[in-house]
Amino acid sequence: MAAKNKHDIMDDLLKGASEDTPLEAPSLAKLIHRTGETTRATHPGESASDPEQKKAPGPDSKKKSTHYLSEEIFEDLDDARDKINELVHQRLKSRVSKSRIVNQALRMILKDFEEKGEKSHLIKEILKDIRKK
Numbered sequence: 001m002a003a004k005n006k007h008d009i010m011d012d013l014l015k016g017a018s019e020d021t022p023l024e025a026p027s028l029a030k031l032i033h034r035t036g037e038t039t040r041a042t043h044p045g046e047s048a049s050d051p052e053q054k055k056a057p058g059p060d061s062k063k064k065s066t067h068y069l070s071e072e073i074f075e076d077l078d079d080a081r082d083k084i085n086e087l088v089h090q091r092l093k094s095r096v097s098k099s100r101i102v103n104q105a106l107r108m109i110l111k112d113f114e115e116k117g118e119k120s121h122l123i124k125e126i127l128k129d130i131r132k133k
Contacts, residue, residue, distance in 0.1 A: 062099075077098050077101060077102070078098070080101055081096060081097070081098055081101060084096050084101070109121065109122050110122075
């Protein structure tokens, strides 16, 4: 059977094979490095992972961010998502996320701050909260 004559590359990798690697190892390495590339290229010989081809961040691009929320706000955010899901059509429910709610709320608050400055709701609430403590 042909399978018995095949060299087990994965076994070599896991066991830390010796220096005399089989001829298949470079092919495997090439394959592993290629899996991160996309197959769409604008010109022959050019991969989509080229820095010149990367898209500029658009309005829908996202960045991961971690912020601490009070327990009350955390629970209110869950409640808001559930209530919004009750109001929207079934096919839109999967698109209602806590991230989307936070993003929209921040967009509205920051717009108000940009327009009103120190008279904005954001500044009033921050000052009220600071004075309370």
